[in-house]
Amino acid sequence: EAIKGIPRDKVQILTKYGMRWDLAKGDFGFKSRDNDGNPIDVYKYSGKESIIRECEASLKRLGTDYIDLYQMHWPDKTTPIEESMEAVLRLIEQGKVRQAGVSNYSVEQMQRAERVLKLAANQVPFSMINRGIEAELVPYCVQHKKAILGYSPMERGLLTGKIKPGHTFADGDHRANYRFFKGDTIEKTDAFLRKIKPLADDKGASLSQLVLRWTIDRPGITVALAGARNADQAIQNARAADIQLAAADIAFIDRQLDELELA
Template sequence: MEKRSLGKSDVQITPILMGTWQAGKKMWVGIEDADSIKTIRAAFEAGITTIDTAEVYGEGHSERIVAEALSDVRDRVEYATKVFANHLKHDQVIEACERSLTNLKTDYIDLYQIHWPSGAFSSEIVPIEETMNALTSLKEQGKIRAIGVSNFSRVQLAEASKYGRIDSLQPPYSLFWRQIEKDAVPYCVENNISILAYSPLAQGLLTGKFKPGHKFDPADNRAKNKLFQGENFERAQQALEKLRPIADRHNCTLAQLALAWLIAQPQTNAFTKGVGNAIAGARYPEQAAANALAAEVKLSAAELTEIDAIGRIVTDHFDDSPIMWNW
């Protein structure tokens, strides 16, 4: 898989990344460690070398699973992890990074990200300057190679950028969830900040496997995902039916089509190669291998426009809230 530059850093990433929220087990149902390890390894063997995790995914469990899967090929992969909103004071950032380094069994992290802005989930308000100073210090020490943020608005991204170089933004972004296009995408294009989209398959909705009437276990985070509820879910089913013929033309799955669309974003004259990238999670090895194949699906400008219009069957009915869940 051809790699892309991460922002202006010297880190190279694959446009499809392996997401490992599910490997942490918390807020997911039916996840087995052995499956997670095999799946992460399968992603690597299929060409996905960039792995995204976070300290909050099972309180470090996901990070430890990543290490178990990939420690023997550490020099051939890129680790991206995150510090949570309750650890944004200077010393807390340093301590969290050390824990992640230990969990990942490595002496450096390729991309270290602020998971949520200060104040999220009732966390203490910490000046972004303090957090960025800690991250810059870690970068100067060689413990991290690049700094990123997740779930930041354009305003928050611009404020953080005053205190250090931000090379990536990780927002929720998919064909069915596109608020980011109104807010931060133009800023990212202008400032050469890579977008690492999480939930690029709308938590599995864009695979087409969830039929009308599907009910999630209450412990599954998707039970509170707005996309799976009421009229939103019905509109998604209509859109999926319109996407199937395009997928058939390319002899690919709906999921591969959705990922191919995303890594071709944004469609602007100011397009900078590598701005749009997709973090795709998987429970099983065959899913990870299939996700990797999305990088080979090449869509024409006309097809990208057609897919864009189909996605708006769903997205035109949402407000501007960036939060995908009714938490």
Template sequence: MEYRKLGNTELELSAITHGAFAIGGNMWGGNEKEDSINSIHASLDHGVTSIDTAPFYGFGLSEEMIGEAIKGKDRSKIQLLTKFGLVWDGSNNGKGEFFFDAEDEGKILPVYKYASKANVIKEVEESLKRLGTDYIDLLQLHWPDSTTPVCETMEAMELLIQQGKIRAAGVSNYSVPQMQEGNRTLHLASNQVAYSMLNRSIETDLVPYSVEHNSGIIVYSPMERGLLTGKYFKEGQLRDNDHRNGYFSQFDLNKVKTFLEKIEPVAQEKGATLSQLVLKWTAIQPGITVVLAGARNAQQAIENAKAMAIEISQNELDFIHSELSKLG
């Protein structure tokens, strides 16, 4: 495994970081607790020292399972990354920016973006309890909240750093102008954004800005929620309540299928899976610090961890980029 310094902080994160969205269950067609905890143990056993989660993932369940999984382990060798700013329990009293309606066991829960100082502090205390720890390595604003001044949110995170409750502060889903505004109050350690072979928009402005200002980039959805594993084209069926049924419709699936068929032999020649090739490609792109990879069981976690061992030659990179250009 390769370990990388995050922005201007002292944090070193594993280049492949365990993304714990799916183990929360909501929006992913459910989950199995034992498999989820085993996936975390397998990640840790194979060099993945960093785990990224959020209170919203499973409405607290993801954080709770991580807390259970790391209990008794050397906390100093694990980096916990979590978030704040999505409120679903009504504690915001209607304040904030309405985001969408989520569903939990048949019940509709209105989700708000809410990043007031009081809410940041409240959410961190709840996350610490669920995670079973007394500090968070990287705290991230989950989504921008247009109703709260950016400086108020940044000041709250600065206070938490001073109190020792978080080691570093970052954001997620921020544009360059939003990064610029946030950095006026607090130098942001990182920005967590969507990035994949099929979604490279950040290369235009966010990557150059982050490199220039020494901010890390943590990328999510490198596999486009499983689409780039190729399994969808071989198995095809998703559960009715799986959000990916709608998500995949944004892509030209015939072109994606052809692209994957073209690059899969590159993976096969290395004795690697298509997923591992995609993860390694993502991890070596300019400006990318950490790649989040979800795993719902131990086998998937081990496969993800081993992706960094793959070597991709310049000729192979050129071939992959040539095929990518045909996607339009």
């Protein structure tokens, strides 16, 4: 609805496949609830026919003839990677998908996938305090010219500076059991954010915007996928691209991160 009236070639549509809650097949993912509040089991499933069925359904819902980037949501332990990629390759050959992508894939899994088709991107978690992909995945993607779409760049709200020591999560908030919200991590992260806030103020930016700008400036990071609850938040996130960070600014932030020791 939001892009009606805009020429299709001026918009890129990215969507995913491989999470089924209407079929008890594949690798069990997690329990959730549907739109009516009923409990459901969600499975990671990327069988060939399932992928093709999901694509046809997505095209119909989106009202478009093709998807620019079609990504596997999570690896499916029950389906060979080659089978999944063969399905996407068929969709590419039919003109229904332009580029193939994956999410949460290791280097080894990407290499297996590329025996079948060329991958354009890998969507993986990345933030100032969650940088594990820099060891192997980033160098591989840089060398082989693969885009990295970093999700959770704000670490589920922790890097906004709004979650302070002593914060109590509401019942049902999954963050209460997430590793970055346990122990003294909130306290240490808050102290780090207070150190870099003067830099954000100097740039006329919010902490969130500074964090996002640093993230997209990291080598190999193509996109920082930041969530937004409303239009204003989306606009504020986008304005992070307007911030200019000098080499000295980045070095300052990196020094503070080097001193930040999290469990």
